[in-house]
Amino acid sequence: MTIKLLGAVSGMAIIASSAAFADGHAAPEAEVLHYWTSGGEARSVAVLQEEFAANGGTWTDMPVAGGGGDAAGTALRARVLAGNAPTAAQIKGPAIQEWYEEGVLADISEVAEANNWSGILPEAIAGHMQCDGTWCAAPVNVHRVDWIWANAEVLEANGIEMPTTWDEFNAAAETLQAAGVIPLAHGGQAWQDATVFEAVALGILGADGFRKAFVELDMDTIKSDDMIAVFDQMRTMRGYVDDNFSGRDWNLATAMVMNGEAAFQIMGDWAKGEFMAAGKVPGEDFLCLSTPGDGFLYNVDSFAMFAVDGDDKQAGQALLAELVVGESFQEVFNLNKGSIPVRTDVALDNFDSCATLSADDMAASNEGGSLLPSYAHGMALRGAQAGAITDTVTAHFNSDMSSEDAVQMLADAIANSL
Numbered sequence: 001m002t003i004k005l006l007g008a009v010s011g012m013a014i015i016a017s018s019a020a021f022a023d024g025h026a027a028p029e030a031e032v033l034h035y036w037t038s039g040g041e042a043r044s045v046a047v048l049q050e051e052f053a054a055n056g057g058t059w060t061d062m063p064v065a066g067g068g069g070d071a072a073g074t075a076l077r078a079r080v081l082a083g084n085a086p087t088a089a090q091i092k093g094p095a096i097q098e099w100y101e102e103g104v105l106a107d108i109s110e111v112a113e114a115n116n117w118s119g120i121l122p123e124a125i126a127g128h129m130q131c132d133g134t135w136c137a138a139p140v141n142v143h144r145v146d147w148i149w150a151n152a153e154v155l156e157a158n159g160i161e162m163p164t165t166w167d168e169f170n171a172a173a174e175t176l177q178a179a180g181v182i183p184l185a186h187g188g189q190a191w192q193d194a195t196v197f198e199a200v201a202l203g204i205l206g207a208d209g210f211r212k213a214f215v216e217l218d219m220d221t222i223k224s225d226d227m228i229a230v231f232d233q234m235r236t237m238r239g240y241v242d243d244n245f246s247g248r249d250w251n252l253a254t255a256m257v258m259n260g261e262a263a264f265q266i267m268g269d270w271a272k273g274e275f276m277a278a279g280k281v282p283g284e285d286f287l288c289l290s291t292p293g294d295g296f297l298y299n300v301d302s303f304a305m306f307a308v309d310g311d312d313k314q315a316g317q318a319l320l321a322e323l324v325v326g327e328s329f330q331e332v333f334n335l336n337k338g339s340i341p342v343r344t345d346v347a348l349d350n351f352d353s354c355a356t357l358s359a360d361d362m363a364a365s366n367e368g369g370s371l372l373p374s375y376a377h378g379m380a381l382r383g384a385q386a387g388a389i390t391d392t393v394t395a396h397f398n399s400d401m402s403s404e405d406a407v408q409m410l411a412d413a414i415a416n417s418l
């Protein structure tokens with residue numbers, strides 16, 4: 001993503017902690033740009049809107065539909081280029097740094113320090129929220145990307161266990177296809193192709209190989225035989241989706257698993273938010289398991305505040321930042337969103353088995369060096385490099401391109417994006 005602003009705002013607005021506005025001389029307000037518009041997502045962001053209002057804030061909602069956030073990113077760039085930035089926006093990963101470098105973000109260090117964010121956030125995640133030593137974004141959650149979701153009844157009816165290897169996945173898919181069940185519910189949108197790709201890549205390259213390829217952009221790994229095997233598996237999985245997959249929204253694919261039309265979906269645990277919103281019970285109606293292979297692909301949603309004038313807006317930014325990382329919000333929001341709290345001191349007693357599996361795997365991956373930033377969801381790379389990879393992945397998935405040609409296209413696309 002390249003953001004070229006005319007006369008970027010120099011310096012950063014310093015946001016006082018919300019306590020500084022406690023005497024009520026400013027009425028907190030915020031216009032918030034985000035892309036949480038599906039059933040589960042909307043229920044989750046409503047939690048934030050309600051808490052904001054309960055604390056005297058006036059929330060102006062600016063939802064931009066489109067899973068994965070590409071459309072929201074385009075809308076945000078247009079707003080900022082026009083000199084009309086929202087008060088806050090859903091921005092995450094290296095994109096936070098890109099916006100910071102344009103000089104348009106507010107400094108929320110006072111809120112972060114008043115609320116001890118350094119003491120309650122995992123170090124790797126806190127790093128994403130800081131810009132040159134200041135705090136420039138407030139983290140909301142930890143989503144895991146590398147999940148397989150399944151319809152429990154369909155699997156049982158076909159004598160299938162949750163796959164723990166890609167060979168087992170392929171064998172299960174063949175059985176399901178023969179039984180007339182769509183093996184893999186998928187939405188043919190580039191970010192969804194990328195989501196499946198990175199889960200497959202983690203399983204076949206391993207954690208170290210994934211880090212070399214998609215964090216370090218190591219060309220030997222990108223051009224390796226293992227990467228050819230990743231595209232081979234993607235070609236195999238292309239044969240497991242239905243004829244109407246192209247353009248399908250991710251939550252409609254989740255609905256296909258919910259209603260038994262399809263058996264599996266490979267998607268981040270925002271999909272669990274859809275199951276929960278429909279009243280489905282994990283372990284009974286649907287199953288969750290990490291995709292084959294060792295590791296944990298994290299995707300941390302966050303809000304960045306823009307350098308805007310006005311005490312009311314700055315009070316709104318302080319309140320929003322404080323609420324987002326607050327203990328009560330962290331539990332209620334993440335119960336709805338399908339993610340787990342980003343705070344390390346929030347008990348998971350009220351969370352389900354998928355969430356506790358995620359938390360356990362995250363801790364184990366952190367210990368084992370296999371806790372990795374999702375490339376498909378903007379945590380590992382800046383926009384140009386991530387986009388180069390995704391362009392290749394979706395071109396391969398939607399053509400008869402050979403794995404060898406895909407690897408060459410991948411290497412060329414990355415080289416041209418640097």
Ligand code: GAL
Nearest residue numbers: 041067068069270299301377
């Ligand atoms: C991700 C985002 C999640 C989820 C998903 C689908 O990029 O981090 O919160 O909403 O897109 O829209």
